[in-house]
Amino acid sequence: MVRNILRIFNIAIITILFSIVCLIVALFDWKGHIHGVFIRIWAKIVLLLIGVKVSVKGLENLKNANPAVILMNHESALDIPIMLAGLPINQRFMAKKELYKIPLFGWALALGGHISIDRKNPKKAIESINEHSKRLIKNKLNIIVSPEGTRSPDGRMGLFKKGGFKLAEKYDLQLIPVTILGSRYYVPKKKLAVTPGKVGLVIDLPVKVSDFSDMRNCMDSIRETMIHNKNKYERERTKKTIA
Numbered sequence: 001m002v003r004n005i006l007r008i009f010n011i012a013i014i015t016i017l018f019s020i021v022c023l024i025v026a027l028f029d030w031k032g033h034i035h036g037v038f039i040r041i042w043a044k045i046v047l048l049l050i051g052v053k054v055s056v057k058g059l060e061n062l063k064n065a066n067p068a069v070i071l072m073n074h075e076s077a078l079d080i081p082i083m084l085a086g087l088p089i090n091q092r093f094m095a096k097k098e099l100y101k102i103p104l105f106g107w108a109l110a111l112g113g114h115i116s117i118d119r120k121n122p123k124k125a126i127e128s129i130n131e132h133s134k135r136l137i138k139n140k141l142n143i144i145v146s147p148e149g150t151r152s153p154d155g156r157m158g159l160f161k162k163g164g165f166k167l168a169e170k171y172d173l174q175l176i177p178v179t180i181l182g183s184r185y186y187v188p189k190k191k192l193a194v195t196p197g198k199v200g201l202v203i204d205l206p207v208k209v210s211d212f213s214d215m216r217n218c219m220d221s222i223r224e225t226m227i228h229n230k231n232k233y234e235r236e237r238t239k240k241t242i243a
Helices: 002-025 033-050 079-086 097-101 105-112 122-138 163-171 215-242
Strands: 052-057 069-072 091-096 115-117 142-145 175-181 197-203
Touching (some): 002 105, 033 091, 052 079, 069 079, 069 163, 079 091, 079 197, 097 115, 122 142, 175 215
Parallel strands (some): 069 175, 091 115, 091 142
Antiparallel strands (some): 175 197
């Protein structure tokens, strides 16, 4: 318990320091590229403090990103740091509006170009995406989207929402599926605990909405791919646990 409290305290201090740095950087970093470097460093330090290592498969599938819509599953509070640390590209993410109310951290998110989402008001969420995405795409920044919309309580993949797919279709961007494997075991939902361990990222081949007969087929295909990755991981993890 004491160790967990110390980890969380250290993460809070590092987050405050990097938020201040990002606020200063925002004064002259008009395209947001330097901000991207700093948040990746922040993410790596956070994972180092917790003791979480990230293994990545499929990095070659990012070669034509910048910009692209990066789709991730969502099962823990650690997912964004994992994505930032594991993917060597400049990223911005969509996050619930409540995070933007946090002093320093929320201000750094807003000035850094991350997209605030009102989960209770889909219309406002779409307006926010449309307002911010054009500038991000112009500056060749990749946008991380969790199509499930919220964290899974038990690791099972939730139904996908259309927001990220509509964005990719509108700007004719690649959709790059990235499956996060195992993060829920190290930062469970609704628990004040962080545990050292190893998580995985599987980056699948990029696709476009136009590659499919319609958007629903595109959504279903990507979801099935990500479910396949997760199921394979869970089977292998179970075998290791039994052994």
